[in-house]
Amino acid sequence: MIGKLKGTIDEIGDDHVVVDVHGVGYVAHCSSRTLSKIGSPGEAIVLFIETYVREDQLRLFGFLSALEREWFRLLQSVQGVGSKVALAVLSVLTPGELANAIALQDKTSVSRAPGVGPKVAVRIVTELKNKAPAFAGEAGANIGLKQELGEGVASRAGVGCCLGAEQSRLFARPGSQCGGSGVEEWRRGAGQRQADPAGVEGAGALSALPWHARHEIECL
Numbered sequence: 001m002i003g004k005l006k007g008t009i010d011e012i013g014d015d016h017v018v019v020d021v022h023g024v025g026y027v028a029h030c031s032s033r034t035l036s037k038i039g040s041p042g043e044a045i046v047l048f049i050e051t052y053v054r055e056d057q058l059r060l061f062g063f064l065s066a067l068e069r070e071w072f073r074l075l076q077s078v079q080g081v082g083s084k085v086a087l088a089v090l091s092v093l094t095p096g097e098l099a100n101a102i103a104l105q106d107k108t109s110v111s112r113a114p115g116v117g118p119k120v121a122v123r124i125v126t127e128l129k130n131k132a133p134a135f136a137g138e139a140g141a142n143i144g145l146k147q148e149l150g151e152g153v154a155s156r157a158g159v160g161c162c163l164g165a166e167q168s169r170l171f172a173r174p175g176s177q178c179g180g181s182g183v184e185e186w187r188r189g190a191g192q193r194q195a196d197p198a199g200v201e202g203a204g205a206l207s208a209l210p211w212h213a214r215h216e217i218e219c220l
Contacts, residue, residue, distance in 0.1 A: 002026070002060060005047045009039060015087075017062060019045055028062030029083075031091040037064060052083065061087070067095050078127045080120055088113040089124070102128050 005028065007021035017038060018025045028047055030038075038045055047062035048069045061083065063069040068090060075086035092113045093101065101109040102125050111121035 001051045001053075002049045003051070005045075005049055005060075005062070007045065009041045009043050009045050011041060012038070017045070017047075019047060019062075026060060028060045029087065030062045031068075031087045033091050033094070034062065034064050034068070059083075065095075071095050071098060074128060074131060075124065077131070078120075078124050080123060085113070085115055085120065088115050101125065105129070 005019045005021055005026055007019045007026075009017060010020040010025050011018040012035060015032075015035075016027050016029045017035060018027055028049060030047075038047075047064070048066050050061040050063070050069055050072060052059045052061070061069075061072060063072065072083075072086050072090060075081050075089055076083065081089075089098065089110060093109065097109070100106070105125050107118065107121040107125050110116060110124050111118055116124075
């Protein structure tokens with residue numbers, strides 16, 4: 001089994017790259033996102049490889065990180081998702097964005113991938129809901145915090161999720177600085193507890209944030 005290739009780029013196709021390793025060319029199928037980042041022919045490249053061996057074929061799938069490869073494997077555990085669909089999803093969503101979409105049950109983001117209809121998107125976010133955190137990488141620390149704080153606060157703290165239209169409107173107001181009217185209105189609407197403004201039990205989640213992010217949350 002081939003788990004990793006280190007060589008030079010010999011050729012880049014529509015859905016694959018040929019990696020020259022000491023004179024032997026390996027064809028690795030990749031997502032369009034990966035192909036857009038690997039560089040140009042003649043440049044050095046390192047790919048994490050998933051090897052598929054079938055009775056009639058041997059196929060290699062290449063990824064720029066081990067985390068992306070793990071998501072490729074995980075996606076295919078969903079009913080109706082094969083290698084083609086898994087690559088399509090990873091072409092439009094980074095591992096972190098995919099982890100966020102699953103955590104928030106955001107089937108719309110997943111359905112942006114070519115060949116992924118609404119039903120398949122629903123199965124992905126539903127079936128992977130309990131499995132995804134273990135494969136989230138850096139995004140994993142953000143998922144739980146985001147769910148605890150709510151989208152608005154988490155986004156303002158730099159967690160990386162998208163604000164809803166109403167939340168964006170509130171936080172964009174001139175008075176929405178610490179203690180401003182915009183934050184107060186959002187907090188009332190979200191039902192945040194005054195005794196625990198951040199909505200987090202204990203200081204563990206907050207201590208993991210940068211100082212400026214903690215400052216934003218503590219001001220709420």
